[in-house]
Amino acid sequence: MPLSGIRVIEFCHMVMGPTCGMILGDLGADVIKVEPLSGDITRRLEHNGAGFFASYNRNKRSIALDLKSPRGIEAAKKLATGADVIIENFRPGALEKLGLGYIELSRNNRGLIYCSLKGFLEGPYANRTALDEVVQMMAGLAYMTGPEGRPIRAGASVIDIMGGMFGVIGIQAALVERARTGKGKEVKAALFETTVHVVAQHMLQFAATGMPSIPMPESARAWAVYDTFETKDAKHVFIGIVSDKQWKLFCEAFRRKDLLNDPSLATNNQRSVARDRLQPMLQKLFSTITQADLMAICERIGLPFAPITKPHELFEDPHLQQSGNLLDITLPHGRRKAQVPGLPLTLDGRRTEIRYDLPEVNEHGREILAELGYSKLEINEIISTIFSNSKS
Numbered sequence: 001m002p003l004s005g006i007r008v009i010e011f012c013h014m015v016m017g018p019t020c021g022m023i024l025g026d027l028g029a030d031v032i033k034v035e036p037l038s039g040d041i042t043r044r045l046e047h048n049g050a051g052f053f054a055s056y057n058r059n060k061r062s063i064a065l066d067l068k069s070p071r072g073i074e075a076a077k078k079l080a081t082g083a084d085v086i087i088e089n090f091r092p093g094a095l096e097k098l099g100l101g102y103i104e105l106s107r108n109n110r111g112l113i114y115c116s117l118k119g120f121l122e123g124p125y126a127n128r129t130a131l132d133e134v135v136q137m138m139a140g141l142a143y144m145t146g147p148e149g150r151p152i153r154a155g156a157s158v159i160d161i162m163g164g165m166f167g168v169i170g171i172q173a174a175l176v177e178r179a180r181t182g183k184g185k186e187v188k189a190a191l192f193e194t195t196v197h198v199v200a201q202h203m204l205q206f207a208a209t210g211m212p213s214i215p216m217p218e219s220a221r222a223w224a225v226y227d228t229f230e231t232k233d234a235k236h237v238f239i240g241i242v243s244d245k246q247w248k249l250f251c252e253a254f255r256r257k258d259l260l261n262d263p264s265l266a267t268n269n270q271r272s273v274a275r276d277r278l279q280p281m282l283q284k285l286f287s288t289i290t291q292a293d294l295m296a297i298c299e300r301i302g303l304p305f306a307p308i309t310k311p312h313e314l315f316e317d318p319h320l321q322q323s324g325n326l327l328d329i330t331l332p333h334g335r336r337k338a339q340v341p342g343l344p345l346t347l348d349g350r351r352t353e354i355r356y357d358l359p360e361v362n363e364h365g366r367e368i369l370a371e372l373g374y375s376k377l378e379i380n381e382i383i384s385t386i387f388s389n390s391k392s
Contacts, residue, residue: 001028002347006175008032008085010060011076011100013040015132015157016117016191017089018056019164024085024171025059026343026352032079032368033060036067039361043332052157054331055340056164059356061364067098071382078372080105080112085171089117092127102186112184113174115167121190130191132160139195144202147217163194224271225250228308229283235291240304244268249301254285315339324351329358 006029010021018033018040025031033040042052066072077099080086086105088095095101102114119130136142136153146152170187178184196203202213213219225241241247244267251260259281265271271278286294291307298305309317320326326339343352362383369379 001352003027003029006030006084007082008087009034009076009079009083011086011088011090011095012117013089014042015052015056015160016163016167017087018042018052019161020087020115020117020167020171021060022056022058023165023168023343024087025356029085031060032364033057033062033359034067034076034079035062035064035361037064037361039064043361054329054338054358057358058327058329058340058354060359061356061368062359062362063365063368064362067100073098073100075369075372075374075382076100077105077108079368081108082372083109083112084175085113085115087115087117087167087171091129092118106184110183111178113171113178113187114184115171115187115189117163117167118188118190120192121188125192132157132191135159135191135195139192140199140202141195144199144213144216146215148215159191159195159198162198163189163191166194221272221275224268224275224278225282227279227282229286229294231286231291231294232288233290236308237286237291237294237298238306238308239286239294239298242268242304246303247271250303253297253301256285314341327352327354329354332358332360 003024006024008021008024008029008031010017010031010033012018012021012033021031021033040053040057042049042056045052063075065075067076080100086102088100096104102112102116105114106112118126119128119135120126133142133153136145136159137151141159142151142153145154166189167187170189174185174187206212223240223242225239225247228236228238230236241250247265247268248260251257259265265274265278289297295305295307314320315326320341325342325344327342329338329340330336331338345352365383366379369382370376374382
């Protein structure tokens with residue numbers, strides 16, 4: 001894999017940092033997840049957070065260290081000395097106080113790439129506490145997602161995940177530069193700036209037109225047909241007709257020459273003006289067809305379409321199953337088998353794989369300490385200390 005031989009030390013929790021580490025691990029890096037004695041907090045989350053740990057912590061080895069103890073700090077610094085990359089998403093200044101900041105660790109590791117994943121980059125907000133939902137609200141994404149007066153965050157941790165991805169981009173750029181210079185560097189990515197990047201299209205719409213964007217549920221659509229329709233069997237299908245050619249194909253396939261020959265519907269702009277007249281006609285047409293038959297026609301003629309799918313239904317999606325995008329894992333605690341989506345890419349046609357299943361807390365502690373040069377006696381002492389501290 002492309003990052004084979006790269007060692008990454010992950011001082012991370014929740015979603016943004018673990019996503020960054022997971023991507024690096026999927027691409028072949030040896031990712032060592034440093035957890036508190038009680039484990040990453042997402043191991044214990046329930047409800048909407050119950051899938052966090054399982055989603056973002058494959059292909060990692062786990063070691064539990066007490067970073068408030070001299071032994072724990074010593075082991076963490078030894079890990080850093082042999083690392084290519086460190087990623088962390090502690091609150092600003094927390095690791096620096098422990099002697100685990102970039103300036104101190106890079107003194108003994110000139111090639112170290114140190115990636116900090118924060119709520120905000122440098123500026124007046126730098127020390128604020130941020131969450132995915134917080135930055136979606138303050139950067140306009142929630143405003144654009146919900147109807148006017150009802151801002152709604154996106155239905156997944158999209159900014160946490162994208163923030164981790166930007167961390168990976170920065171790390172990979174730094175690795176390329178290090179190959180030329182031998183010197184590492186500090187990389188930073190942040191939730192707020194990630195969200196601003198996402199809404200740039202709406203910022204620039206205002207710059208170009210002088211007209212502020214309005215929430216997507218209430219905005220005028222660029223396309224005349226770009227909607228969800230109910231079918232004969234009370235299911236739903238999204239259909240988009242985004243060109244005059246597609247309009248012609250639609251009219252011919254559904255035997256609606258009356259619509260095709262209507263001069264007031266000849267172009268997309270004309271059809272947009274006629275939306276109030278057109279939409280009820282299309283809904284009436286589609287209500288006579290089952291979802292499966294409607295999608296079959298759209299696929300045959302090349303119209304964009306989609307069933308309205310719930311996340312749990314994706315486990316049975318034939319494309320995901322047959323393309324190898326769903327990878328087998330073992331859930332913690334109950335040790336039940338499950339599947340998790342792999343990275344949405346291929347390398348020479350090859351999907352990423354699971355090399356390390358989801359780890360238990362400190363599952364790889366002994367082997368990692370041995371790699372750092374600790375003797376068996378020292379390892380037993382450290383492990384027994386961890387065990388006694390976690391019990392207390």
